[in-house]
Amino acid sequence: MPRALPLTLLAACLAAGLTVPARAGTAPSVPSAAPAVETPALFDDDAGGNADGDDPAVWRHPGDPARSLVLGTAKEGGLHVYALDGRVIQHVPAPPAPGPDDESGRFNNVDLVPGRDLAVVTDRGRDTLRFYRVSGTGVTDVTDPAVPLLFNRTQDEVNEQRTPYGLAVFTREGRAYAVVSRAGTSTLALVELLGTRAGYTYRTVRTIELPTAFRLPDGTSWTPCLEPGEDPQVEGMVVDARTGVLYAAQETVGIWRLPATLRGEPKLVDRVREFGVPGVYDPGTEECVPGADPGFGGRRLAADVEGLTIHYGGGYLIASGQGDDTFVIYDRRDGRYLRSFKIGAGNGLDGVQESDGAAVFDGPLGPAFPRGLLVVHDGDNTPVVTDPSGEPRENTNFKFVRWDAVARPLGLVVR
Template identity: 40%
Template structure:
């Protein structure tokens, strides 16, 4: 969604839903990372998705790898200090096979996730895996945990990997490319990658190519619905500002203990399916729907924007959605307590809150919270987030939640007085969330089990 429109929609929904959340379940962030700016001077950097890597022996040396879209990726320590910056890859050169080539897309890092104990040759290593929306590929980094002379991450992606969704570079330039990402290690190592502006998700197998690199191959593509039958007998398709666009997925997370892959279809809701049989549509369940699910709407063409403007008819909302979940449903992450307990966290972007669902008990809704202004500013328009339950020491003895803040404050203006759209990452103590929501905590490290 256009960020200006998204911001206005978020404000209106937050006001509309204030009675639901007012005065309760507010927490504050402990610290924040450096700010980035989505303009030419800021190299068009727009932060997106964090992944928390847990050090196996010294938890205080854990770090956060965080995507910056066109800006590449930052690696931060637990104090938010920059340890490493990785630039996004350059645009590939034009080829004779392209029908047209004015500008090929450069790299654009969208989502990141962690794999522990990947077998590469004779060694078990940890990986940070990133979806590259600009190049329609996945990039794999090795964590250099045993060598203090190296930067935290080294690219070990096998060369000449094929595109995930596109047939050629011309299709890559159209933008229907790799988007959201979740990784999981079961009998093999997989990455689930969604496609921008479609309801498709590719299941990739990551493997050792025998040359000290990690390669991947497509196992299958999951084609989720883009139109939905309603209890009143009608059919509903979410409103889009372009006829080509279909409701996409971004946030995804795997729960191995419960054999579940969770997927957030942004303006539809949250799905779950079987990890062992992800293609079995009989196990696909849309268990949490956004509040506006099924709401009628009108569209009008805006010539200057070259897109449609959607106006929802809230007066005739049929009430088929979940009251706690406001579109877009964005980042997903698991609070993984022992014995399969814990929570699925969902970023309810439309009202700047986080909804919790039980990992057990058929994903029953538990509660919601909002990160408000405190020692640092609060969190708005969150895309990606990740939580770990582990005692990381310092401010995060009961765990850490890192969230993307799409509207970082204080506001910054350039020399001509124009607002520079800024974003960064906020670190929130899970102990504070647990206290506010009266949740039990469990700091057992289950990351490598």
């Protein structure tokens, strides 16, 4: 992931305009909305606590929406809690390593249990889920100290880091569940979230494997090019609370639609453009060398497809295409493509590149965001900040965008 520098906090009430950037050599042009607010820079180095922003979630304050909070994961940098003006009001460190040769905590994704003021975080470093009670003043750790390992049996296996990655939380018949993906694999696990006298824990209900090889229209078989031993993994996920449908972004493949219970056949809503392109892994560069494109990919999404979020008022599924810094909007009912947009520079703030997680809230959140809020991860925050040796520091943060700044010029629903 990227690099860059601090921030300037702007009044959230500043409405973002929409422009169409004309970049030479790119077509077609994609409309661009500007952020209204950004959070402080997170630096992925020793001096910055190895903080690397990833995934946001929006918590609405029940009594005063203007005091709502944004939670943001920062991998080894733990969990940050932000006010709507971008200020950090709390930082929760990731748990330390259990032993000198073991992996420390690494918070990857975060989601909220509907109606329960409870946040759930995937701890990729420790192979667990962690739980935080959310209030207007921040979060409190309510994880049962005896939570089990989620995917592995021993600490040695945990240290291989085939551990919890993506996350989507939902409720069904009064019970809370999470769908959790496993890093480096195509595995999805359905876990039930359980309260105990000591806090919250979980139990695994079932697991499934998404496809890793695909039959192409010309009769050949295709597998995405990845590092040896890796399968195409899932990170971004969201469950449609009204239909019980899970949308899962398999990064180098596309977006799957399937029941959140993980029973039933998964169906591809859309494919990444690179779908079907052969590749050979080069161990020297640690990159895949692509072959000729046979033309079987989608038209809208550029790998990796990352964050997924649902705007219920408009009925939109929003996906971030990390490969070309574009967000793609689909009809959540039938998967039909609607529009695309970018988050560009404006209001004195830089735009968004290499975005990972995204979260949209479709109700009013005080005067700063009266028509809703879109929070997105910026994987290449600027301006660039250098370390004492003059090298750029890897720099990420989160951008807050007024939903009406995105929706109105695109002809989308604004509540």
